Amino acid sequence: MTGESGRAATAGERHRRRLRAVRVRATVIAVLAVASALVIGGTLLVQGLRAELSGDVRDAARGRAREVARVIEAGRGVPAPTVTDPDEEFLQVVDAAGRVVAASGNVRGQPALARLEPGRDASVKTPLDEDRFLVVAVGARDGDRDLVVLDGRTPAGVAEATGTVTRLLLIGSPALLLLAAGATWAAVGRALRRVARAEAARRRFVSDASHELRSPLAAVRQHTEVALAHPARADAGTLAATVHEEAVRMQRLVDDLLLLARADEGAPPAARRPVDLDDLVLAEARRLRASTGLRIDTTGVGAARVTGDEDALRRLVRNLGENAARYARARVAFTLTGAGESFVRLAVEDDGPGIPAADRRRVFERFVRLDESRTREAGGAGLGLAIVAEVAAAHGGKASVEDGARFVVTLPSGE
Template sequence: MTPGTGEQARRQLRAVRVRATVIAVLAVALALVAGGVALVLGLRTELSNDVRDAARDRAGEVARVIEAGRGVPTLAVSADDEEFLQVVAADGTVVAASDNVEGRPALARPAPGGSTTVETGLDEDAFLVVAVGARDGDRELTVLDGRAPSGVAEATGTVTRLLLIGVPVLLVLAAAATWAAVGRALGRVARAEAAQRRFVSDASHELRSPVATVRQHAEVALAHPARADAAALAGTVREEAVRMQRLVDDLLLLARADESALAATRRPVDVDDLVLEEVRRLRANATNLTVDSTGVAAARVTGDSDALRRLVRNLGENAARHARTRVTFALTDTGDGQVRLTVEDDGPGVPPADRKRIFERFVRLDESRGRGAGGAGLGLAIVAEVAAAHRGRAEAGAGASGGARFVVTLPSAGE
């Protein structure tokens, strides 16, 4: 990727991040404002209903006393600036009143059972007046209970102020959370895209070399058929075809790993059988090496036998490729729900700085890991992917003889 292309990609990602954050904040703001308005209106309605119910209950008490034949009782209120009581005759005459409205005409004339709001001068707010009918002998009376809704205004005002403070704070938090979350998501997308481009580039490079080799030998044979050695040409083509097939198989396996398709078939697998199989193969093919399997004990995991066989083979091939005289396998069930496979060689080892990087795709640490000796640099990457797909891990370290030690830890079959 060129610097200009990289800068353009960063600007595009930043623009996407800004748009996503703005959209999220607007959506949250709309929801909060709508919710806040609904809360305030609902609170105001509920409190107003409480005031109306309290006024109706108090007026009802006075009406029941009158209808019981005990006359109009003394009307008293708990707070002179928050409540008043009046008993009004049918012609509008005030029959009785609480002290705070004594001598004043009827402050309201709602029909019995109804309510209204009036300005009384007792408080800055208009009073809610509830009327309850009563009969005193032949007289039709109306009991009026007026209440100042000051508590309603105070409560809704407090909630409104809290919302005016809280909503901006929540929006800032939402913006920060969205900015961070989108940034992390876009960072993963950018890394995945870069890894994909690098993967395709490396794969293309690895495939180009065997194709070029086959083409070169074929062109030489066509140009000089008399001097062409058919057996040598066939051997070269076969060798490069095997190399390409191995690379394609590796790429397909890694593609399955990217799609989380490894270990899709899970069944009990005796790992010791796979290890001993690889030991026999190495002893047959690498006669100059001592392959020690005395540390291999019975161990079983649950997973994909083909993928686990590939893991063991890649570790064995890697060790045999770099060993001087000896490769050692060890396998044990640790007893704490883990199976540990160790493969060690007496070769040059892996520098500490490269012990994590060596499990990355297409990584070859030096010339000894070149095409002729080390393949495409996918073997240990496959080891790491297969281990991760089986909920395990792969690690590189130093062996007892100074060579490389690779340890793969997997959950045992009972876990």
């Protein structure tokens, strides 16, 4: 047992390391995905904002240049244009030869700061600022002269706005990455804790199943080895009876294990049809009367129908009956009610010692024996009530223990 415990502990530690590695990888992948999304999204946001704000500056410059062009084309001559903010805007009116005809005060005396066709725009250097200005050109007709009105504006506001957004993204992104890492770490941890509990249950199930199967195999081997060692003293009938008994026990255990394995794998249910549950209960009562010396009370059994797998429901009723008969002193009582109701209630009660309140929930767990001192013949593998719970759950019901020795199963009615 020491070696098996050591191997189990080593396997458990390896499993924990694998789960931890999965958790780390999932968190790293999530952080990288969020970081990529932030980089791509942030870049698109800044570029979109820059394009939108630059468009606003361009539209404002074009609108002001058109106002000046309308004044010229109205025949009022070429006005001396003015600007609201000399540090951020300039105006020039240029003739076809590129000579400045009129200019705002902040660029008066300067040559044409851009050579553009009407309707075009460009980014140019100016003596007003180190930053480049966005200049738009609007055509105007002054008599027989073709003129171009140039309105230049600094895009400093665009740079400031996009710079602010970029700084906010740089500041907020690490916090978002930390939040994503923490959320992923916690979520994956919760998911893996469920996996770890399931893996521990699976290993325990396999270990318990192996132990239970070893017992009948050991008994068969022991009896056959004795018969081989002392053939003259061997009784063929006794040996055959022993082997048959242990083979039946193994077959039932294997059937139980397969049923529970299918339930764990979420196997699709068998074809379901209306089942008269009272017929199954009365049949089990007749079997117990014939095989035990107990008084079997069925006066509380009424008609009740459910929809389900008849074989599985018969197994449920038999397991409850055998469990009650195993611990009863003299009496087992079946009660079945619920005809015409939304739920059917099956109760099986014996006059045995009952289940302590602290053990009433775990009694439906697999391989649970509340009385560890009982023999194989009196006990079993500890799977009967687990199967009862699985079958009840598969049919939309539940199993529970009430008042010590009363086992109750509720199932949706099939009426």
